[in-house]
Amino acid sequence: MKQSQGEIIKVSGPLVVAKNMEGASIYEVVKVSRLELMGEIIEMRDGIASIQVYEETSGIGPGEPVHKTGYQLSVELGPGLMSGIYDGIQRPLKDLFKNSGDFITRGINVPSLDESKKWHFSPLVKKGDYLEKGDLVGEVKEMSIMHKIMLPPSSSGGEVVSIKEGDLTIKDTVAEIKSKDGKIEEIKMTQKWPIREKRPFSQKIVPKDLLVTGQRVIDTFFPVTKGGTAAVPGPFGSGKTVVLHQIAKWADADIIIFVGCGERGNEMTDVLKEFPELKDPKTGRPLLERTVLIANTSNMPVAAREASVYTGITIAEYFRDMGYNVALMADSTSRWAEALREISARLEEMPGEEGYPAYLGSRTASFYERAGYVKCLGSKDREGSLTVIGSVSPPGGDLSEPVTQNTLRTVKVFWSLEDRLAYARHFPAINWLNSYSLYMDNLKDYFEEKGGDGFLQEREDAMRILNEESRLEEIVRLIGFESLSSRDKLIMETARAIREDFLMQNAFDNADTFTSFRKQKKMLEMIISFYKKGQELLSSDESIDNVLNLPEKAELAKAKFINEDDIK
């Protein structure tokens, strides 16, 4: 159908205003100017549409056409997504390179998924089976994962009247479904989904499983569940990105979606270079094979940055719907909020706190709410989870700013990164005194089962010792370490061991970069048993120096460098 066209009346940065736009819907995708730049309608008034444009607008002026497309900003979901790197509106960067070279130019239209590649489709149902929306139709092996082909949520379901097997492209029909009223629906391997709408599931379940990240301070002290939400705020240089990269590398999720939202280009390159070489500890396959990257770096158009987190989370939901455990990292949500602010200012909306639009809070909340542990859509019992971890870059490291505050109101886990710790090269620079996880109750059963007796107690003991330390530090500052009692000295030294030998973890050391939960438990046990032994010895009048020279103490420092396979 030929859509009627509008006309530009104003251009101001990424915001274009056009008239004669009657009949267009809000959030509809439009093609702006003769260059056909992609844009999205974000405001409609009497046939006048405000459009945020996803590409540079220089050289565009009034009088140029705006074409309606009739569809909402959507992502294309199907085989070919894995290990891809896309920009904020799901254009594959590899194909942009083929089209325009090393620098990204404008007005390039490339399909999101390879339309000519053949995939081997194996059916999971047969002719005559009855399917509901969300049910699995078949599967395709895509690198190391089985890419499930589902009946799209928009389908009305029905009886399978034909199904193919063999090497097919995503354009081919793989099955036909006859609905109750006799209509035939063709099923292909791909489906489209508007990014601003959450994909449906049948119900949410309270998450009870630990997302093992292999990072000791996180798993043991401030854990996040599969299907949980976490935020990592921190000033620059405190290592937010390294924390997110570490989780992307080692978390025991099936699929990782990494959204580089308004951050450095080199960081995305780092992932692209490193992930093919690192092996997934679970499958032994290159990490990149389970990863999808969305890269909208800070110098790429700001409106596409706003869209990038939604593009990422929609892809993540799609894999969740197949029954996978998916983890999404968004680095950094502050840049997303700034993009919102920039567009809002151009729309001349009434600003809220610090110039951010008043809807910042609700947008943040609804983004994180797309995480969860769910029973997937469909007739069969299938469970999937989507964990969302966002970094926040508070200006000046000041956590009272709106983005941090709005995020903390929503997420359940808070890893507080501090530059003070980073300066002391304590990495990950997660402050153990003000971070928290609200999932401890959910995970009680998990920890009791996997950690055995005593783990929760040891964890508590360790926290107590760290708290004691911060109290004693004040005293040491006034009167010196030597004036402490032997018991207090033992606390200080044990706390130091917890900090240096347990909390500190070197992301760049092969043995230390990942610690299994089993090893974490062992390490913690060693520290606490040293402390208990020390206490006993002190009660029987042993000198503190002798206690601190116990061989057990020296063992603590070496523990982290012991390979996983060599743990007794």
Next chain:
Amino acid sequence: MLKYKGIKEIAGSLIVVEGVSNAKYEELVEVELPDNSKRVGRVLEASAGKALVQMFEETRGLTPESSKVSFLGKTMTLEASEEMLGRVFDGSAKPLDGHPYPILEKNLDINGSPINPYCREYPDNFIQTGISSIDALNTLVRGQKLPIFSASGLPHSLLATQIARQAKIAGNFSIVFGAMGITFEESRFFIEEFKKTGALSRSTLFINTAADPVIERITLPRLALTAAEYLAFEKDYHVLVILTDMTNYCEALREVSAARKEVPGRRGYPGYLYTDLASIYERAGLIQGKKGSVTQIPILTMPEDDKTHPIPDLTGYITEGQIMLSRTLYQQGIYPPIDVLPSLSRLRDKGIGDKKTRKDHPGLANQLFASYARGQEIKELTVILGESSLSETDRAYLRFAEKFEEKFLTQDLYENREIEETLMLGWELLSILPKEELKRVKEEDMEKYLNKEQNETKS
């Protein structure tokens, strides 16, 4: 070309032209005065029948009735050429050295285009600056953007020229130097310094002094980077771009934003300051398959020495680390007054070590760092408790910190230290500390380098 006579409004450097039919966003505009002189501007907002234009030059003398406006149908470009090396230009790329403009090789949009992250090459090659505290601890890597956070009254200009003079990369090496809003004396100093040391022949200078139009401060870094990209990605140069002072750039941006009556963000700076700075800093990098590289050292002065001020803060979020200058060190007479503890080069670990600098470098750097941090801590304690309460080890740390500042940090303005020399100096200092304290260096490296000189002198 159509000429319009419809200037409706002039306010500061902004003019509103009415009755315009086809102005394009960011298009260049030429205003002809009654005396036939011409001034240039750029479209900030294009609406039907109306254009908001930002003038690059003074608006004084413009008369709404008699000035004629023409829209040039193109956005701002730089006429790039390899011949720009050895030359000095102003903020609108006009030669300042009295020679004619070099012959055009390629016309380039000064805003550039974002490098496709897929095409980037990860920076992992060391650049020797000859300054120990940078080379050993906060290593500069080819393709990196590593700013210097300074403050008024600190010798960042000296440091900048020292780096420009000493920086060493194998292959074609050149420097693009952009100065924004600096004083006449400073601009003299830079030009003379470049000439005196012979660095000028491999450099291109863009200079905008405080007396030049404010708006040129906004275009200047883009001109400089466009020239740098041309030299790097079309002519295979390794280009080091030094931009000073980014604070003046941001002030100019704020001035223009305020004139446009935009909703201000923190401290009156526009809400898009992050995005704008990123469009400059992100132009550093390497591209797969290209021989050249663009490395950036932007310099900024932190207002009130405050690291959390929006300019250093947003810069730190974009750049790959920062070199911090310290007033305390400078007051102690230490040059260069680089405070290594809050300084950071995020790419260091990828750029050093075996085959890049030397195998022991990473461990040594961590050890020096940790030991100096410990030394500083003890120094603070000593203030309260007095030196007598310190243990033997603590005293060693104190001595180490002192020597570290005196020998390692301190270096003459014209002293160019090879990396080997810097590393050996580091080992020499570590010998002050008891061996058991050196937990971050490898046993084998310790055997090889520690006390080596003492052993040699003994024998």
